[in-house]
Every structure is written in structure tokens, then in C-alpha cells.
Amino acid sequence: MRIPHWIVKSISEEDITRVETAVSALEGVTGAEVIAIVVRRSSTVRHVFPMVLLILAVIYLLVDKMQWLPIWWGSSWHFVVEAAVLLVLGWVISSLAFVQRLLVPKEDRVHQVEQRADLEFVENGVIATKSRVGVLLFVSLLEKRAVIKADRGLVERIDDKVWDEILAHLSQKLKTESLSDALISTLNAMGEVLSRVFPKFPHDRNELPNDLIIKE
Numbered sequence: 001m002r003i004p005h006w007i008v009k010s011i012s013e014e015d016i017t018r019v020e021t022a023v024s025a026l027e028g029v030t031g032a033e034v035i036a037i038v039v040r041r042s043s044t045v046r047h048v049f050p051m052v053l054l055i056l057a058v059i060y061l062l063v064d065k066m067q068w069l070p071i072w073w074g075s076s077w078h079f080v081v082e083a084a085v086l087l088v089l090g091w092v093i094s095s096l097a098f099v100q101r102l103l104v105p106k107e108d109r110v111h112q113v114e115q116r117a118d119l120e121f122v123e124n125g126v127i128a129t130k131s132r133v134g135v136l137l138f139v140s141l142l143e144k145r146a147v148i149k150a151d152r153g154l155v156e157r158i159d160d161k162v163w164d165e166i167l168a169h170l171s172q173k174l175k176t177e178s179l180s181d182a183l184i185s186t187l188n189a190m191g192e193v194l195s196r197v198f199p200k201f202p203h204d205r206n207e208l209p210n211d212l213i214i215k216e
Contacts, residue, residue: 006040007141007179007214015180016212022184023210026191031204032133032154034190035124036183037213041142042116043109045100052099053090060086097142109143116140117147127151129207133198137186139170139179146170148190157197166190183212 003013019036026034060082093099101109117138121127126134132153139146148163166189173182 004040004214004216007038010141010179011038011214012180015178016214019180019183019187019212020210022187023212026187026194027200027206027210029191029200030194030198031131031200032135032194032198033126033129033206033208034135034137034187034194035126035208035213036137036139036187037120037124037215038139038141038179038183039116039120039214040140040216041100042113042140042145043100043104043143044112045094045104045142048100048103049090049094051103052094053086056086056090056093101142101144104143109145113138113140113143113145113147117149121149124213125208129153134208135190135194137183137190139183144171144174146186154194154198158193162193166193 003011003016023034023036104112117136117140120138121134121136124136126136126149128134129151132151134151135154136147136149138149146167148167150158150163166186169189170182170186173185177185
């Protein structure tokens with residue numbers, strides 16, 4: 001698969017194959033269907049560029065620029081140049097992940113990640129398995145948040161605290177290990193839980209693809 005430019009430093013084609021192998025291994029011990037999805041971000045960040053631009057404009061107005069600029073810079077066209085510089089600088093700064101994260105309130109980040117996970121749950125057919133035993137492992141990189149969402153066939157069998165513990169484990173792994181290693185470790189932990197509550201039977205068939213899905 002063609003790896004998007006924004007994630008090439010975090011995962012390779014070999015890593016993707018390893019994750020997909022882990023998904024296949026997981027489904028080899030459970031009748032549940034698991035999909036792993038990694039997205040660039042879930043939060044809306046269209047407001048970040050105007051906010052950064054406003055901050056830069058305020059700083060610009062507060063600085064007595066004429067004290068350090070040469071005399072010839074006082075011509076009429078210097079405002080155009082300075083505006084262009086502010087626009088470019090604002091675009092560069094607003095493109096930085098930590099700036100986008102900083103300018104999106106935490107409550108909004110949490111809510112939008114949950115919303116995006118719900119959307120992916122439906123769009124990728126996790127909700128449509130025959131026995132309603134689909135599980136979504138969803139990671140949103142900008143927000144550094146993950147969600148595990150199980151369909152109704154598993155909700156009554158697995159306490160939310162179990163998923164919370166696995167997600168806490170994933171959060172720690174993401175800080176110390178590569179994205180692929182963190183995903184594989186999490187999938188292995190999910191497999192241990194799912195194999196106990198919903199073991200694989202001979203007639204089970206693979207209803208969902210085992211591919212690692214990477215998208216904006």
C-alpha cells in the first residue's frame with residue numbers, strides 16, 4: 001500500500017504487514033472480527049490558521065519594528081511583504097501538530113475522537129457482522145487518543161474496564177515504542193480477552209478485512 005506522507009516516519013510497509021499479521025493471528029483464536037484503523041486526526045482544525053495569524057498580527061503590532069529596519073524599508077510596498085511573511089509563517093506554524101493540539105480544547109478533542117470512532121465503526125462494517133461481534137481499534141494520532149469499540153454481541157460479555165486497561169496500556173506503549181509495536185501489543189492483549197469470551201469455532205468465517213486502515 002502507498003503510505004501517506006504524514007505517517008511515513010511512524011510506520012513502514014514492513015510494520016504494516018506485521019500489524020496485519022497480528023490481526024490475522026488474533027482472529028485465529030476468536031470468532032470476533034477486529035479492524036484496526038489509524039487516522040491523522042479527528043479534530044477540526046480549520047480555525048487554527050486564523051487564530052495563529054491573529055496572534056502573529058498582534059505580536060507584529062506590539063513590536064516597534066521601525067527601530068531595527070533600514071530606512072529604505074519604510075516604502076509603501078513593505079506592508080505587502082510583511083503581510084506575505086505573516087501569512088507564510090502563520091501557515092507553517094498552524095501546520096504543526098502540537099500547535100493544532102494546543103488550540104483545540106481537550107474536551108473537544110475527546111469528543112471528536114469518539115465521534116470519529118463511531119463513524120468509522122459504521123463505515124467499515126464493524127457494526128454489520130453476522131453475530132454482532134465486531135471490534136474496532138481506533139487510533140487518532142493528532143490527539144494521541146485511542147478508542148476500542150465493541151458491537152452489542154460483546155458489550156454484555158466484556159466490561160468497559162477491561163478495554164480501559166488495554167487502552168491505558170496502549171497509551172504507555174505509544175510513548176516508549178513504535179506505533180506498530182504498540183498496535184501489535186494491544187492486538188495481542190485484545191486477543192487474550194476475546195478468545196476467552198468468544199472463542200473461534202470451525203464454521204466461523206472472516207467477515208471483515210484484516211488490513212491496517214490508514215486515512216486522514
